[in-house]
Amino acid sequence: MPILRGCEDAVLELLEEGAHFVRFGSGASVFERGSMPTGLFFVHSGAVRLMSLCPEGRPKVVEIFEPGGMFGEIGVFTGQRYRTWTQAIGAVVLIHVARERMLEAVAVDNALCNRMLGAVCARTQRLVDAISSTASGTASVRVASYLLEQLGRSPRPDACVVLPAPKKAIASLLNLTPETLSRVLRNMVEEGVITVGGRRIHVRNRPLLAAMLSSGTDGTIT
Incomplete structure (x- = not known):
């Protein structure tokens, strides 16, 4: 996973202790709106769509995660229930890293913490740009x-x-x-x-x- 490049072996071993592969068929839910976060997801193969509700109550695709991407970090760092939900696009293989192990890893690896912060900020900027484009374009x-x-x-x-x-x-x-x-x-x-x-x-x-x-x-x- 790109975000993990540069991690020391000890950090990777820590993450490995809480990691396992999970597989979903097309249209399957990875996590539901209102569910408690269990950990961070990395996309190994396939794609996952992040869904939210429009003001009119219709479901809308907010973002699409491709191989190498990660999602679920808001729940990992806040511990709050998800306000969105995710669905597999076709057959998907993910790597799930338990929340506790992810928090331990960023606590001891400042470089990983900075990379994750940068990735989240970049995603936020893309969403802001998308909102601006779809609102008036x-x-x-x-x-x-x-x-x-x-x-x-x-x-x-x-x-x-x-x-x-x-x-x-x-x-x-x-x-x-x-x-x-x-x-x-x-x-x-x-x-x-x-x-x-x-x-x-x-x-x-x-x-x-x-x-x-x-x-x-x-x-x-x-």
Whole structure:
């Protein structure tokens, strides 16, 4: 797990004492809203979506955790019941580290504590940016911003983005309907900005994609 790189052997052994693999089928709940935290989860394979309730009472995807990612840290450090819930996207293998062992590890490893703090701060900033984008941005701005973020997070020489979840979940993440997301992607294809094959999106023209952030159109660049 990236966050654990650099840990001394003694710290890794401490975490190992409280760690075990857990497996979930598609759609299974990893933890429920209102449940007590048991520990920190690392994604070994597959993906997990973090869900919350909209003001209207509808479930919404807040974030998607991919391999190497971690979640559940709010419960680990506060000890409070979860206000969100998580679901497996397809078959998922996670590593669960007991809360007590995680707290012991950060207490003796200042570097690990700082890395975790940095990761949590970075996630908070992404959520703030996402709220800002979905609150006022048009559909194309939200999609373009998401694709550019994914390109920056995991640069690939072929300029491809592999969606970590079905388009329906991505639409919920961007506060869009699946139909609107499909329309925006279709418009981007027609403009020659991207090509789409299932979950694989090839960005053919990154400058045009970036231009959508300031154009404010719903998929048509003028």
